[in-house]
Amino acid sequence: MTATDTTFRRLCAQHGIAVTHQRQVLYEVMQGMDGHPSPEEVYARVKREIPAISLATVYKNIHLFVESGVLREVSLHHGSQRVEMNEAEHHHMVCSRCKAISDISADALNLPEQRRQLPGGFLVERYSVDVIGICLECQGLERGASRV
Amino acid sequence: MTATDTTFRRLCAQHGIAVTHQRQVLYEVMQGMDGHPSPEEVYARVKREIPAISLATVYKNIHLFVESGVLREVSLHHGSQRVEMNEAEHHHMVCSRCKAISDISADALNLPEQRRQLPGGFLVERYSVDVIGICLECQGLERGASRV
DNA sequence: TATTGAACGATAACTTTTATTGTCTATACT
DNA sequence: AGTATAGACAATAAAAGTTATCGTTCAATA
Numbered sequence: 001m002t003a004t005d006t007t008f009r010r011l012c013a014q015h016g017i018a019v020t021h022q023r024q025v026l027y028e029v030m031q032g033m034d035g036h037p038s039p040e041e042v043y044a045r046v047k048r049e050i051p052a053i054s055l056a057t058v059y060k061n062i063h064l065f066v067e068s069g070v071l072r073e074v075s076l077h078h079g080s081q082r083v084e085m086n087e088a089e090h091h092h093m094v095c096s097r098c099k100a101i102s103d104i105s106a107d108a109l110n111l112p113e114q115r116r117q118l119p120g121g122f123l124v125e126r127y128s129v130d131v132i133g134i135c136l137e138c139q140g141l142e143r144g145a146s147r148v
Numbered sequence: 149m150t151a152t153d154t155t156f157r158r159l160c161a162q163h164g165i166a167v168t169h170q171r172q173v174l175y176e177v178m179q180g181m182d183g184h185p186s187p188e189e190v191y192a193r194v195k196r197e198i199p200a201i202s203l204a205t206v207y208k209n210i211h212l213f214v215e216s217g218v219l220r221e222v223s224l225h226h227g228s229q230r231v232e233m234n235e236a237e238h239h240h241m242v243c244s245r246c247k248a249i250s251d252i253s254a255d256a257l258n259l260p261e262q263r264r265q266l267p268g269g270f271l272v273e274r275y276s277v278d279v280i281g282i283c284l285e286c287q288g289l290e291r292g293a294s295r296v
Numbered sequence: 297t298a299t300t301g302a303a304c305g306a307t308a309a310c311t312t313t314t315a316t317t318g319t320c321t322a323t324a325c326t
Numbered sequence: 327a328g329t330a331t332a333g334a335c336a337a338t339a340a341a342a343g344t345t346a347t348c349g350t351t352c353a354a355t356a
Contacts, residue, residue: 036230036249054336075223080343082184082222093270101184104212112260121284122241128278136269202305
């Protein structure tokens, strides 16, 4: 039993999900990847370990990992393109439960002075802040009676 | 000639794009929409004004508007899902030209104290900051010789 | 007003993601 | 340990979102 093996089993126990061979390999392979891999990239990489694995399994388990908090996704609103109709300077509040996006004025967030230059010589144009949290409606559902 | 009509013609002149009936109606319809409409939603709405319009036209012109700066998109990385492999607390630098995403530590941005509660009773879990700008490579391309 | 390159509509194709279905396996319970 | 069963798996079809192709029509400008 390796170290990551134990870690993964503990993670699964914590989040109440079953330990399977596919999930374990998936987790370990992803741990070894840098950057921000897409499901396809993960699939290509994990296929080297389990050639018979299905793309659907990769998708389902990435979802499961994200839902259960084992993993995080880069952006909560990557489904389809959305355009900005609010012309005022603003940022976004994104509900982590229902994914709803609402605007919040830049003032209400009082951000610090923006750097013009960042590590790696990155030239700053603007900041775009997503405040991740739970919207009022989803808070209500959480407190309220259980759904049928 | 209406007010928005004139506005739109000026915008097109500024950005060097042709004025067509479809683009004009598209622009006006979108101005009248709230929130963060998707291309499909825009299509449904604009179809009421121009029943014969094609979905492809909507997509092409939303792209054009975004590229030319007439319109902004909510998120620069909505293509496919991406998962986070960096476990440290960090944010992102997103190149507006090549869309590359790189990590930047939370310290390097020195964000203000996070509010726990925001307008509308939104309960904050965390902030996720995208710094939009131009990466070093794209700066080089810009300065350097013109491409073939 | 005639010319011409760009934009349009129709639709096929492509990419990404989800759903379905029959088989298999991990887990719980003897 | 042996078995029942809920859940996970692979294969694949289908849905959703987006882009490309191509013949026709229109806007810019001479």
